[in-house]
Amino acid sequence: MKKDIHPDYHTITVALTDGSTFQTRSTYGAEGDTLTLDIDPSSHPAWTGGGAQLVDRAGRVSKFNEKFSFLGKK
Secondary structure, three states: OEEEEEEEEEEEEEOOOOOEEEEEEEOOOOOOOOEHHHHOOOOHHHHHHOOOOOOOOOHHHHHHHHHHHHOOOO
């Protein structure tokens, strides 16, 4: 194996949105750093059943809904 090409794995702490933490090995940051997640299985709609709202960036969702609103009418 070649020397000095492999990433440095070390122990970090991962902080979830609900305040819980766990330790894992990663290449993120340095030994002992904390990775704070904005989205995790306790807050992401894919795992929670879609309770979160879509963020309408520059009106794209509104434009789509207006363009295809006739599909929802029977």
